[in-house]
Every structure is written in structure tokens, then in C-alpha cells.
Amino acid sequence: MARFLITALAFALLSGPLASDPAALTVPGEQRPPLTRIDPDALRGFRQDRITHITFHHEGFAGTDAALFARASKARMRQSASQRVLNINAYHAGDAGLGMIAYHYVVGPDGSIVKGRPVHLKPATSSTAPGSSQLADFDGHFAVMALGDFGHEHLTDAARLSMVRVMSQAQRLYRVPTVHIQPHKAHATTACPGKHILAEAEALARMVQSYSLQSELAARGCGQITPDGIFGKASQAALDRLRGSAGGGLTRTTTVEAALMHMLNDPGVTCR
Structure with a gap:
């Protein structure tokens, strides 16, 4: 013991x-x-x-x-x-x-x-x-x-x-x-x-990705989003805003995963 x-x-x-x-x-x-x-x-x-x-x-x-x-x-x-x-x-x-x-x-x-x-x-x-x-x-x-x-x-x-x-x-x-x-x-x-x-393993991973992206977009002033893992219209609008932001460093063809990793690697990326 x-x-x-x-x-x-x-x-x-x-x-x-x-x-x-x-x-x-x-x-x-x-x-x-x-x-x-x-x-x-x-x-x-x-x-x-x-x-x-x-x-x-x-x-x-x-x-x-x-x-x-x-x-x-x-x-x-x-x-x-x-x-x-x-x-x-x-x-x-x-x-x-x-x-x-x-x-x-x-x-x-x-x-x-x-x-x-x-x-x-x-x-x-x-x-x-x-x-x-x-x-x-x-x-x-x-x-x-x-x-x-x-x-x-x-x-x-x-x-x-x-x-x-x-x-x-x-x-x-x-x-x-x-x-x-x-x-x-x-x-x-x-x-x-x-x-x-x-x-539902693949769906779970996608939900995590969406929740992470929603959380980052909300924290960086890209929209009023409550993270839930379901990437709907409000989340898409926030991502589009980040893609179009001069300070975002992204293009309109940047993928969801690339946008997430870009934000995670650069805390200075915001929509403000």
C-alpha cells in the first residue's frame, strides 16, 4: 500500500x-x-x-x-x-x-x-x-x-x-x-x-475545428459568436470578415484549417 x-x-x-x-x-x-x-x-x-x-x-x-x-x-x-x-x-x-x-x-x-x-x-x-x-x-x-x-x-x-x-x-x-x-x-x-x-469520429474532429475557429474569431473581434462546434452563417460571416481584413493576413481562398492555424500561430491577427 x-x-x-x-x-x-x-x-x-x-x-x-x-x-x-x-x-x-x-x-x-x-x-x-x-x-x-x-x-x-x-x-x-x-x-x-x-x-x-x-x-x-x-x-x-x-x-x-x-x-x-x-x-x-x-x-x-x-x-x-x-x-x-x-x-x-x-x-x-x-x-x-x-x-x-x-x-x-x-x-x-x-x-x-x-x-x-x-x-x-x-x-x-x-x-x-x-x-x-x-x-x-x-x-x-x-x-x-x-x-x-x-x-x-x-x-x-x-x-x-x-x-x-x-x-x-x-x-x-x-x-x-x-x-x-x-x-x-x-x-x-x-x-x-x-x-x-x-x-462519429470524423464529425467530432470537424466539430472541434469549428469550435476552435469560432472561439478564435470571437476573441479577435470578427463577430458575435457563441462557440458550439456548428459552423453556421454567423461563423461564416465572421471568417469572411477576417479574410477581408487588411490585418488578417488571409485571402478569400484560404481554407478553414489554414485560417485556424494562421490565427493560432499569430496572436496579432484580428478583425479590429
Whole structure:
């Protein structure tokens, strides 16, 4: 049991980032349950110095067993998202041997957003690399997990929007190209994040792109936009305004992705 105490090594791993670590990320409204059960030995070697990819995952507790899903999901739904994160953290630190909860953020069915693993520690996994018996390496990844088993259920609208919000925060902070926003299954031999999320994986990435672009356009004075991940007429008008702005540095043929990356790489680009 001593390994679950916060030792000097554990404190160093979980405390403030080093100069070479990725910038810390905070999502407005996030919950922060006390993740005191960790295995510092298992966390050795997990430090990462940059974020290049965003991956999305699911809890996935029932496999193909529909009866198990029905029983287990009822028990889980009686718990708050923070309590479920504490339970996952205890399992990942203990029986799973992953050091602590494997994911940087977790979202609940009600839209709750819960902070997990520090972003300067790469995600942990028990899945193997495609075509290999070696564990998949998620160095450079920012991992978001949806509570539930999406081999059996679908994302709620609230959970979907929270996933998009979290991934957009990461995309904008770390300047991650939309093509690098992918499901766990794209990098490992696994069914994660479940068939129902996999069916909308490309749409989720596009929603993140739209949310990020909407957020940047609003922040740079290009229009009155409430980010929602749905790129409608108001968003298009704001983008057109940026394209036509002398200070925007864009042309009317600049693609949505190029416009987003241009803004992320140049904080001085505005419509003002």
C-alpha cells in the first residue's frame, strides 16, 4: 500500500511543470477531485515535452456483454463524474499498473468535465501498437475520455459538447492540426472508443475545428459568436470578415484549417 502514498518522486511528477513540459491547460468549470492514489514507480518515464496529437477514448467496461453493461451502467449512473474518476484512478494506479488515471480529462454524461492525469505525463495504455505485441506509445498525446461504454450507448449532447470543448482548448493551446484529432483506435489495437463514437469520429474532429475557429474569431473581434462546434452563417460571416481584413493576413481562398492555424500561430491577427 505504500506505493499509493505521495512520495517525493510522485510529488515531482505531479507538481508544477518543468521548463521543457507542455503548457498547463485549464478548462473553465472543470472539477478537480483529489487524485492521491498513485504509483510513482509506474509513472517513471512518462514525462512528455510537447503535445502533437489529441485522442479520444471511452470507459469501455462491458466489452460485448449487454447484460453486464445494463447492470454496471446503472451502478455507475448513481455516482458523480468526479467519484467515477476517483474509482478509475484507483483501478489504474492499482490493478492496471498505469500509475494513475490514464487520461488528461474525463467528461460525464451530464457534461461534467473532470481533470485527470497532468498533461506533462503522457497517457498510459494497456493496448498494443497495430501489428505489434508492444504497448502502444502515446508520447505527445492529449487524451480525453468519455464516461460510459459506447459499444452499447451513444454520447449525450452534453457529453459531446464537453468533449469538443476540452479538445478545442487543447487544439488551440498546443496548435494541433485537426487531422491529428483521432480516436484511440487510430493508434492501437483496440475497440476504444466504442463503435458509436467511432461512427462519429470524423464529425467530432470537424466539430472541434469549428469550435476552435469560432472561439478564435470571437476573441479577435470578427463577430458575435457563441462557440458550439456548428459552423453556421454567423461563423461564416465572421471568417469572411477576417479574410477581408487588411490585418488578417488571409485571402478569400484560404481554407478553414489554414485560417485556424494562421490565427493560432499569430496572436496579432484580428478583425479590429
